[in-house]
Amino acid sequence: MEKNVFSFDGTTTIKSAIHRPEKYDTLFNILAKGNFIPRGAGLSYCLASADEKCASIDSKIFDRxxxxxxxxxxxxxxxxxxxxxxxxxxxxxxxxxxxxxxxxxxxxxxxxxxxxxxxxxxxxxxxxxxxxxxxxxxxxxxxxxxxxxxxxxxxxxxxxxxxxxxxxxxxxxxxxxxxxxxxxxxxxxxxxxxx
Ligand SMILES: Cc1cc2nc3c(=O)[nH]c(=O)nc-3n(C[C@H](O)[C@H](O)[C@H](O)COP(=O)(O)OP(=O)(O)OC[C@H]3O[C@@H](n4cnc5c(N)ncnc54)[C@H](O)[C@@H]3O)c2cc1C
CATH class of the missing domain: 3.30.465.10 (Uridine Diphospho-n-acetylenolpyruvylglucosamine Reductase; domain 3)
Incomplete structure (x- = not known):
């Protein structure tokens, strides 16, 4: 599902899909389809980890x-x-x-x-x-x-x-x-x- 995503400096807002896989097999299945950008905490000043033309894949659950x-x-x-x-x-x-x-x-x-x-x-x-x-x-x-x-x-x-x-x-x-x-x-x- 698409949602509003903001850059940390507040200059850019877009609508983008963010996937939050919880297991490696789900993660790898999503990644295998291509057309994604990895996402960390989304704290870059510019909007580095989201785009309207691809899905963001959130990594924060993988933190062991x-x-x-x-x-x-x-x-x-x-x-x-x-x-x-x-x-x-x-x-x-x-x-x-x-x-x-x-x-x-x-x-x-x-x-x-x-x-x-x-x-x-x-x-x-x-x-x-x-x-x-x-x-x-x-x-x-x-x-x-x-x-x-x-x-x-x-x-x-x-x-x-x-x-x-x-x-x-x-x-x-x-x-x-x-x-x-x-x-x-x-x-x-x-x-x-x-x-
Ligand atoms: C308050 C504040 C202080 C800061 N201080 C500093 C500082 O002292 N020094 C400095 O250099 N920067 C600093 N920054 C900038 C920040 O460190 C970088 O922008 C960093 O990349 C943000 O990481 P993030 O986890 O928020 O990732 P995001 O902003 O979500 O993504 C940043 C980039 O990392 C990529 N990425 C994230 N996870 C993965 C992954 N698993 N695999 C591949 N690519 C991935 C994304 O695709 C994107 O290109 C600061 C930012 C803030 C908001």
Missing amino acids: VLSFDKIKGLITVEAGMNMGELLQIVMAANFTFPVLPGYPKITVGGCIAFNIHGKSQYNIGLFSKYINRLKLFHPANGEIECSQINNADIFHLTIGGFGLTGFITEVELILLPLGGKDILRSKVMVKILAA
Whole structure:
């Protein structure tokens, strides 16, 4: 059924069908028909995950942790997990994920598709730097695994690819050790000199 869909910045409203499959076989059946755009939390400023000419496939129900290697600092999650939840889970095990967007409901899939920046990209880098491998469903190929080694061209096209290479189902992320859970604050006085 079609409904009104808005961009986060409020400049665009369209009517579009949004599917919310709850199981993988339903998801793959819908994806196999093609003509879709994956949807995360729908929090992009532009209307990146909906269009009048195709259906949006909502990923938010697919939000589980699939594996967590606490020795290597690697976590595999479904793409619909949001960044706030991810951070809670990894912090409880004394890890952190270094590239965080400015709102916790944004999904991992949305972060990959926009190759987002955090708040200190000058020394930490972009989201792409912390993706070890991902799985992607495309109607022509089914579900394939991509990394710097396997299907590397699709891997690189998918990161920052606006959801146009297929539906990301899962991703293995590289974590960093958490230095501590306290924040040190200091006050810096700045003298503004008159010109
Ligand atoms: C308050 C706020 C703060 C923000 N802060 C930052 C920031 O600090 N840094 C920054 O870089 N950006 C920031 N953004 C922008 C935001 O991180 C990106 O637009 C992000 O892509 C939104 O993800 P989403 O889960 O809402 O996905 P959507 O908006 O639904 O979709 C975004 C894109 O991801 C694709 N996509 C979603 N899920 C999948 C999937 N499973 N498989 C394949 N493609 C998929 C969609 O097709 C679409 O192209 C912010 C946005 C807001 C509203």
